[in-house]
Amino acid sequence: MDRTRPESIGVDIGGSKVLAVRLTPDGAIAATCKLATPPEAAALVERVLDAAAQVMERSPAGYLPLGVGCPGMVDRDGRAQFSPNLHGVDGFDLHSELAAGRPRGSVTLVLNDATAACWAEQELGAARGADDVVMVAMGTGIGGGMVLGGRLVEGAHGFAGEVGHMVVAPHGPPCPCGKRGCWERFASGSGLARLAQEAALAGRAPRVSVLAGGDPEAVRSEHLVKAAEEGDAGALAVIDEFAWWLALGLANLANALDPSVIVLGGGLAEAGELFIGPVRSAFGGLVEAPAARRVEIVLARFGERSGAVGAALLAGEKGTGPDQPG
Amino acid sequence: MDRTRPESIGVDIGGSKVLAVRLTPDGAIAATCKLATPPEAAALVERVLDAAAQVMERSPAGYLPLGVGCPGMVDRDGRAQFSPNLHGVDGFDLHSELAAGRPRGSVTLVLNDATAACWAEQELGAARGADDVVMVAMGTGIGGGMVLGGRLVEGAHGFAGEVGHMVVAPHGPPCPCGKRGCWERFASGSGLARLAQEAALAGRAPRVSVLAGGDPEAVRSEHLVKAAEEGDAGALAVIDEFAWWLALGLANLANALDPSVIVLGGGLAEAGELFIGPVRSAFGGLVEAPAARRVEIVLARFGERSGAVGAALLAGEKGTGPDQPG
Known part of the structure; x- marks a missing residue:
C-alpha cells in the first residue's frame, strides 16, 4: 500500500449478511457494519x-x-447474472440501481465478491507481494478470485472465479446450480453442514447432534465447529473429511494455475485454525508433484471482511475516474 | 500477425513423436518434420x-x-520437473542440454507444450483476437494453456496449465501421476482408449474389438475413431461418453476462468469433427448458467502442430534478446 487512494467504502453482499467497511487512504479499516441480507432483491x-x-x-x-x-456471476456492467446462493437477484441490474441511489457521478463499482476479496489479500493481506494468488472464499457457497501475473483476473465477461461449481464428484449430491457434485457441496459452509448432518444421521457425531438440539437434520456448520473446538472425535473426523474435499479442489486449482499463495477466506475461514493443518497435509497427497511445488496455503488476513475491503480498494483506485459502464 | 518476427523453429516433444516446424516471419509454416520420441531422455x-x-x-x-x-511441469529455467507421460525426463535440464548443442547466444527457449499451443492459437489460429482463451491439448495425456486478459499465463513457477490432473472422479481409475480419477484418465487419447477398452470388454463395442484384432485389451483410440467414422453405434456411444467427460472438465475450466474461446488441440483433435458436436451439447448441461455465457468451443487451427508453432512464435518474439536464464 504505497500509493495514495481516496477514502472509500466497500460492501460485501453475502448469503446471510451485508458487510460494509470504510477504508482510510492508507488501507486501514476505519469502520465496519454488518446487517442481515434481506430475503428479496428489491x-x-x-x-x-x-x-x-x-x-x-x-x-x-x-x-x-x-x-x-456480490456472489455469483456479475457481468462487467455490474449486473447479477446468476447467483445460486443469493435469492432473487438473477438478472438484477445492481450497478444501475445502486448508482440511482447516489449522487450522479459518484463512483459506484459492482463486481464478484471473491474477486474483490482476492485483490484485498494480494494488495494488503495474506498474499501481499505475491504475483500469482488464488482466493477461495467459503461461505454459503464457494467463491473464487485470482490474481495472475500481478493482474486481477475477471474473465471475458466478468464471470471468472466460479470455482465452487467445479464438478468433483459427477454422481454426488445435487447443487442449487442444477448440477451434481459441485465442489461447494463439500467444501463450503453449507458443504460442511451437509457432511456434519450425514455424520450425525449415521450416529458418527453424537456430540454434534446434541448441540443441534438432538435433531441431526438441524445440524449447521456452527454446531460442528463448536464440537470440534471442544475436541470431540466425531466432529474432528468430519473436519478431516471436509479438509480432504477442500484440498481436492485447491489441488485442482493449483495444478491449473500454479499460484505461489492460496488464501482461504469467507465466513468459514474464521474457524480456519481448525482445518488449515488437515488441509495442508491432504493437499500434498492431491496436487501433482508436490515435491516440485512451492505453494503456501494461508488464511485471509481480513477474514470475512476481505470482500468488502477489496471492493473498497478497487472503488478507491478508480477514484474520480469514469463510472462503471452500463 | 502484424508484427515482424525473425524466422524461427519450434519443436513439440510428445509422448510418441517429436514434431518440428519452421515458421516464416509472417507466421506461415515453411517446413514440418515428425520423428519418433526416443525411449530415454538422454x-x-x-x-x-x-x-x-x-x-x-x-x-x-x-x-x-x-x-x-515439453509436456508436464517445465520450470521457468526450462527444466522438466515432472512429466508423467514422458518417460525419464523428470529433473532433466532440457534448456541447458539443448543450448549446449547450439552456438553460444542463439535463442533457445523451453516451456510447457500446451502453453505454447495456446499462444499459437491465440496469435494466429482458432482464437485469434480473443483476450481470454483456454487451450486443451489432448494427446497421451491432457495439457492446458491459457491466455487471460491478452497475456500468456505461466504461473508462479512455469507450471500453469496442468489441467489433465484435475481430479473429477475421486474414486476413479489410477493415473500415472499417482492419484485417482484425473481428468486425463477420461478425456485424453489414452482416456478414450480406456473407455473403448471397457466397452469392448463389456461386449458393447464389437466392431472396435474386431478392428483391434479381436483382443479388447489391444484396443487403442485409433480403433475407436475408425469404427466411429464408419458409423458403428457401439463406437459412437463411447464417443458420447468421452465427450461428456471432456465437457465436464471444460465446464470446470470455463466456470473458473470465463474464457470467450476454448480451443481443443493435440493429436486427438485431428478426429475432432467426430466429437465436437457432442462436446458442445454436453457442455451446456455442465457449465454454470449456460444461458448467461458466451463461450465458443473450437478445434485448433494448427491441429497437432499448435505446440510447435507456438514455441516457434515465442522463440521468434524473443528474437535476439537475452537467452532463457538458467
Whole structure:
C-alpha cells in the first residue's frame, strides 16, 4: 500500500449478511457494519446503501467511492447474472440501481465478491507481494478470485472465479446450480453442514447432534465447529473429511494455475485454525508433484471482511475516474 | 500477425513423436518434420536438435531462434520437473542440454507444450483476437494453456496449465501421476482408449474389438475413431461418453476462468469433427448458467502442430534478446 487512494467504502453482499467497511487512504479499516441480507432483491439495494451510510462519515466534499461485491456471476456492467446462493437477484441490474441511489457521478463499482476479496489479500493481506494468488472464499457457497501475473483476473465477461461449481464428484449430491457434485457441496459452509448432518444421521457425531438440539437434520456448520473446538472425535473426523474435499479442489486449482499463495477466506475461514493443518497435509497427497511445488496455503488476513475491503480498494483506485459502464 | 518476427523453429516433444516446424516471419509454416520420441531422455536432446535441423535451411546469418514445448511441469529455467507421460525426463535440464548443442547466444527457449499451443492459437489460429482463451491439448495425456486478459499465463513457477490432473472422479481409475480419477484418465487419447477398452470388454463395442484384432485389451483410440467414422453405434456411444467427460472438465475450466474461446488441440483433435458436436451439447448441461455465457468451443487451427508453432512464435518474439536464464 504505497500509493495514495481516496477514502472509500466497500460492501460485501453475502448469503446471510451485508458487510460494509470504510477504508482510510492508507488501507486501514476505519469502520465496519454488518446487517442481515434481506430475503428479496428489491430490498437489497436499500440495505447496501444503508450499510454504506452507517460506515460513512460524510465529508463536505461529497460521497466516497463505493465498491460492492456480490456472489455469483456479475457481468462487467455490474449486473447479477446468476447467483445460486443469493435469492432473487438473477438478472438484477445492481450497478444501475445502486448508482440511482447516489449522487450522479459518484463512483459506484459492482463486481464478484471473491474477486474483490482476492485483490484485498494480494494488495494488503495474506498474499501481499505475491504475483500469482488464488482466493477461495467459503461461505454459503464457494467463491473464487485470482490474481495472475500481478493482474486481477475477471474473465471475458466478468464471470471468472466460479470455482465452487467445479464438478468433483459427477454422481454426488445435487447443487442449487442444477448440477451434481459441485465442489461447494463439500467444501463450503453449507458443504460442511451437509457432511456434519450425514455424520450425525449415521450416529458418527453424537456430540454434534446434541448441540443441534438432538435433531441431526438441524445440524449447521456452527454446531460442528463448536464440537470440534471442544475436541470431540466425531466432529474432528468430519473436519478431516471436509479438509480432504477442500484440498481436492485447491489441488485442482493449483495444478491449473500454479499460484505461489492460496488464501482461504469467507465466513468459514474464521474457524480456519481448525482445518488449515488437515488441509495442508491432504493437499500434498492431491496436487501433482508436490515435491516440485512451492505453494503456501494461508488464511485471509481480513477474514470475512476481505470482500468488502477489496471492493473498497478497487472503488478507491478508480477514484474520480469514469463510472462503471452500463 | 502484424508484427515482424525473425524466422524461427519450434519443436513439440510428445509422448510418441517429436514434431518440428519452421515458421516464416509472417507466421506461415515453411517446413514440418515428425520423428519418433526416443525411449530415454538422454537421446531426446539429440532427437529434438535433429528435428530442428531437418526443418532449418541454415542461413549465413547463423542459427534461427529455437523454441521447444515439453509436456508436464517445465520450470521457468526450462527444466522438466515432472512429466508423467514422458518417460525419464523428470529433473532433466532440457534448456541447458539443448543450448549446449547450439552456438553460444542463439535463442533457445523451453516451456510447457500446451502453453505454447495456446499462444499459437491465440496469435494466429482458432482464437485469434480473443483476450481470454483456454487451450486443451489432448494427446497421451491432457495439457492446458491459457491466455487471460491478452497475456500468456505461466504461473508462479512455469507450471500453469496442468489441467489433465484435475481430479473429477475421486474414486476413479489410477493415473500415472499417482492419484485417482484425473481428468486425463477420461478425456485424453489414452482416456478414450480406456473407455473403448471397457466397452469392448463389456461386449458393447464389437466392431472396435474386431478392428483391434479381436483382443479388447489391444484396443487403442485409433480403433475407436475408425469404427466411429464408419458409423458403428457401439463406437459412437463411447464417443458420447468421452465427450461428456471432456465437457465436464471444460465446464470446470470455463466456470473458473470465463474464457470467450476454448480451443481443443493435440493429436486427438485431428478426429475432432467426430466429437465436437457432442462436446458442445454436453457442455451446456455442465457449465454454470449456460444461458448467461458466451463461450465458443473450437478445434485448433494448427491441429497437432499448435505446440510447435507456438514455441516457434515465442522463440521468434524473443528474437535476439537475452537467452532463457538458467
